[in-house]
Amino acid sequence: MKKFINQVDDLLVESLSGFAAAHHDIVSLNLDPNYLVRAHKAESKVALISGGGSGHEPLHSGFVGYGMLDAACPGHVFTSPTPDQMLAAAVAAESGKGVLFIVKNYAGDVMNFEMAAEMLPFEHATVMTSDDVAVENSTYTTGRRGVAGTVIVEKVVGSLAETGADLAACKALGDRVNSRTASMGVALTSCTVPAAGRPTFDIEHHELEMGVGIHGEPGRRRELMRTADEIVADLVAAILDDLKPVQGSEALLMVNGFTGTPLMELYVLYNSAAKLLKQQGITISRSLVGDYTTSLEMAGASITVCLLDEEIRRHWDSPVHTAALRWGK
């Protein structure tokens, strides 16, 4: 393992401290329990709170700020945060209109947020994201994972919340965006959890993991490495098979890097996916390309398609001012 580390146990707090210092105009950090809130607390809006294991940066801390989240709770690397973090974050961020949790559908995140919700002294609701289509068998009661599409949910619901919309409206829009969003990822290399010190899974030079999750947990199957176009064809086919868009649908196409794949290659994936979607009669009117939901140093990427409508597009376009997403303001 070759990483920039002082003491492995100090990694999380040092990283959070650096993040908060670099973006002190946007966020402020609380330690023990760990959470990030907006540097300037918003008034009279639904408080949007998300969180999850660390190692996926900029998710979620990088999306705290105007137009997106009010607070984020980072857990240990690839490990869900704990209920005391969510409770403290909620107390800090709540401004009279209740709390909306945005939770990626992973067992640990679901249970910890559930316990926090049970103890919450405010009106609250939860949007569960489940955009990953990689898990084929729908009888698995754990259900689909929440991955890069979570960024789109946070952006769109964040915009609606800024208008002063109530909790029920925010929850409804979040659920709607989630239902119109599908993702699938592929890994070319593994990643190393710093405290474990060695790669999470073994993968040969000529192999790829199709349908990988954002923690390096295995996906659909191990396959032989092949061309970008061939890989994208499989990802897009799985996504369209799930979304079943009608001819003339309008979409946001997101190509998300897991960290170890250069932007140059991400644009190769975008080029390929955009052509395929166009062939299917889908108009791509919005895009997002870059590292937004990462898996430590893993090489690989995911493709996300979100079917837009007038409302979702408007909230995607509205101003946002966070460490990792910033436009229009």
Added chain:
Amino acid sequence: MDTEFILRAAEAVHQAILTHESEIESLDRAIGDGDHFINMKRGCVTIVGMREELAPLAPDVALQRIGMKLLSTIGGASGPLIGSFFISMAKAVKEEGTETLPQIATAFSAGVEAIKARGKSDIGEKTMLDVLIPVSQTFTRLTDEGFERASLLAVLKREAEQGMLSTRSMVATKGRAAFLGERAVGHIDPGAKSSQVIIDTICDLALMK
């Protein structure tokens, strides 16, 4: 079961988890996401570090403290599950006491029920419950039948081992391994393995008593 026994059990479990580090880690790398051992270790270190605070407390208060502390320390899926186990066990101990084996069996069963409820899971889903449920059921049945202590503990150790081994042929429907479907078949569940190690260690400690 007094507070001193709980603390000695925590120390023994800590050592046992460290001894099984590579085994638990390789199982988790095969079908999980590689954080199970780290989380278990963090939980053990936390309880062991609370000795001074816990030692003067009644068993139910100590168990409650441990549960709340683990809930805010472990994280992941293990945190709420193990935290709920201790908190429910504390409640049962407070109501029933811990002087006799049937009382301890009742408290253990309450803890296991809490894991089932929080995880919305049951036996046969390739999780820690494949160890904990058979152990709890056998514990209750044998104490009802008035089984003698040493042979009871030996049966529980065997039950835990069989439960752990039974996960090898299962398809996971809960937990991280669920995302693998058929690919998890042939691997023992890391949570079942660590649970078996814990049960085995505590039974050994009780046998020495």
